[in-house]
Amino acid sequence: MNWGVLFPLILFFIVILGVGIWSSNSRMKKKHVFLNEYFLGSREIGGYILAMTMMATYGSASSFIGGPGVAYSKGLGWVLLSMAQLPAGYFVLMVLGKKFAIVARKYEAITLNDFLKARYRSTTVGIIGALSIIIFLFSAMAAQWVGGARLIESITGISYNSALFIFALAVLIYVVIGGFRAVAVTDAIQGSIMFVGTILLLIATIIAGGGIGNIMADLTAENPNLVSPFGAEGDLTPLYVSSFWILVGVGVVGLPQVTVRAMSYKNAKAMHRAIIYSTIFVGFIMLGMHLIGAFARSIIPGIEVGDTVMPTIAMEVLPPVLAGLVLTAPMAAIMSTVDSLLILVSSAVVKDVYISFINPNASEKKMKNVSFFVTAILGIIVFLISLSPPNFLIWLNLFAFGGLESAFIWPVIFGLYWKGGNKYGAIASMIVGVGSYIMFHTFYPNAFGMHTVVIPIVLSLVFYVFVSLISGKYESKARLHLE
Amino acid sequence: MDVDTKKRTENIDTDVQDPMFTNDSRFKQGRKEVLIGVGLVIFNFLWWFGFAYGLGSARPEEYQYILGFPAWFFYSCIGSLVIMSILVVFFVKKYFVEVPFDDESNEEK
DSSP states (O other): OOHHHHHHHHHHHHHHHHHHHHHHHHHHHSOOOHHHHHHHGGGOBOHHHHHHHHHHHHSOHIIIIIHHHHHHHHTHHHHHHHGGGHHHHHHHHHHHHHHHHHHHHHTTOOSHHHHHHHHHTOHHHHHHHHHHIIIIIHHHHHHHHHHHHHHHHHHHOOOHHHHHHHHHHHHHHHHHHHHHHHHHHHHHHHHHHHHHHHHHHHHHHHHHTTSHHHHHHHHHHHOGGGGSTTOTTSOOOHHHHHHHIIIIIGGGGGOHHHHGGGGSBSSHHHHHHHHHHHHHHHHHHHHHHHHHHHHHHHHSTTOOOGGGHHHHHHHHHSOHHHHHHHHHHHHHHHHHHHHHHHHHHHHIIIIIIIIIIIOTTOOHHHHHHHHHHHHHHHHHHHHHHHHSOOHHHHHHHHHHHHHHHHHHHHHHHHHHHOTTOOHHHHHHHHHHHHHHHHHHHHHSTTGGGSOTTHHHHHHHHHHHHHHHHHHHHHHHHHHHHHO | OOOHHHHHHHHHHHHHOOGGGSOOHHHHHHHHHHHHHHHHHHHHHHHHHHHHHHHHTSOGGGOOEETTEEHHHIIIIIIHHHHHHHHHHHHHHHHOOOOOOSOGGGOOO
């Protein structure tokens, strides 16, 4: 076991736990409405923390482990693709914007489904929304836990099950007692670690490769396509790469774990600062991490498994303590995604299911206990499942992001900005979005040379608009008749 | 749950007063900011696409290099990060207005 590498990781766990517990204490001092505090941090999140929590929630295992691995095998073309994520930094907050924040306060919405239910005056919309969140994000969460445990396993050499236990315990403790505020504050630290880790590793990689010019010459000598936008085998078409602008760029507006953050901030000033910070942070981290992956090929050729590129290059180019520090970055990325998903799924169970249907008149104390209990139980279930994840879950996780985007993007956007949108349109669009995503993914993936997400998003748009228009017309006719 | 009469009364309510679609001046400002966001993303895409495939479609042996990077990559990826950061700062500082989020009547304390 390499203690130099291990030390920063242990320190990281201690700091995260400490901050999580501390932020839950600071909550106890002030009087807050419990649900609003636990699931939304009392809408008091400031600019820097907002930017960090959006970036960290969104940047997951794939940005730090999977993505650089693909960049290693495909070259600069994949780095180009990763830059489709730049809009996620500014677009989400600009488009949901002030209206979402104001209306969420008017409706006293705590979850995305509260907003949808109030906007469409329909419990059906709320149920479909809650179910999609619980099913898809539960499996996404499990997948991230597996990633976190594997990473600890590979760095420290302790067994997968013990690694999973350590990981789960740390996340559970601060999420259960601290709620959204602890999630956001720890995300800020995790996000900062991701940023610093990226800078360190990028610089060390460039130095180890003998400068950028040298690295590029190496890559060109091996395969000139590695420095072209088309990928090592020339298989990255402009259409395919551009379609990622929908999946990881503008479509992020439809991800509930991102959307909910757009109702958590304190004031317009926080929002403005967050837009600026998150553009720079998201852009830099995505560019940096994927570049590291592409550069790594010139320093350590012949890595077979993509997921090991990032740990291997960190150990190679950095002294042990710094490598440990840099390797806390993917750990931070995974943790900050997992904690956000856990609190979000918990809010869907507590607020959208328990309070909406089972016990609408629960007392403050009862709600508190139920919230702690549900969050803890969800965490424990995910832990147990991750011990040996069933295939079904892995399968579900494949749809998590694209599926949720196709379900929520239009009900949210048109809900905010188009008066003519109604619940029939929203329901149709959600069902068609998720359904067609699963269909296309299974039977015709990457349809017409674009990422699978594109067609379902277009279909759910068409259904939203047509069903809203037709049912709207029918309803106004019925009303005339009545009058 | 969707009893016919309920549906009708719901709809009448919608027309009379929906807090989502009032003439709130903050919403008007918000709409302006949404359009800025959409404009920025379109510009961002065109910049990224134009440099990447405009310059990158040449044969790799003929690439120009800037600071060690192929020119297409330098402009498309590094350039877009820099230019978008500048534009975002500019638009937010110049056109985004700080409006209050809480209604006076409905303050959450």
